[in-house]
Structure formats: C-alpha cells, structure tokens
C-alpha cells in the first residue's frame with residue numbers, strides 16, 4: 001500500500017486530505033508542521049508528502065530545504081499545496097525540491113491528476 005504524509009497546520013484540511021487519499025488507496029499519516037514532518041520522514045519515508053506552505057514552527061519551504069540536506073531515503077514525492085498561484089512562488093517551490101503543486105482548495109479529481117503526474121496515480 002502506498003503511503004502519504006499529510007502536512008498541514010489545519011486539522012480540517014488534514015482530515016479532508018486524508019479522506020481523499022484513503023479513497024485513492026493510500027495509507028495516511030499526519031503532521032502539523034514541517035518539523036513534525038521531518039521527524040516522520042526520518043523515522044520512515046512515505047511515498048508521498050502532501051505539503052502545506054504556511055505553517056508555524058517550520059514552513060513548507062523550510063521543510064523542503066531541510067529534507068534536501070537530510071539523509072532521508074528513498075526520497076518521497078512532494079506535492080505542495082498553495083493558495084497563491086504566482087509563477088515566482090510556484091517556481092521557488094519546484095526549485096526547492098517539490099515535484100508538483102496543487103491549488104487549495106483541491107478536490108479528489110485534481111489531486112488524483114497530480115498524483116498521476118508524479119507517478120503515484
């Protein structure tokens with residue numbers, strides 16, 4: 001079974017994402033910020049990280065940078081979630097190591113399409 005770590009400081013968004021991902025046959029773990037996510041990845045790397053951008057403690061961007069410097073292996077695919085569709089913003093995230101992005105709020109169909117793109121569909 002494929003695994004996904006849902007990283008978001010919003011409990012409601014984590015719940016919605018979990019529901020969608022479980023319907024797509026993922027086993028889901030949750031983290032409330034980048035720090036928790038990094039610890040979870042170090043303990044056991046998931047196949048996929050669904051990553052919020054704005055979070056307390058450690059942001060999505062800081063998580064990407066820290067993951068890049070870590071020895072976490074194998075590398076999870078990373079889809080980041082954003083409310084900003086600015087080109088520079090998305091470019092920065094992809095440059096920092098994200099594989100794809102999805103606009104919030106996302107639905108099942110949109111997320112499934114992104115998972116196809118990163119090879120986890």
Ligand SMILES: [Mg+2]
Pocket residue numbers: 008009010052053054055
């Ligand atoms: Mg947030």
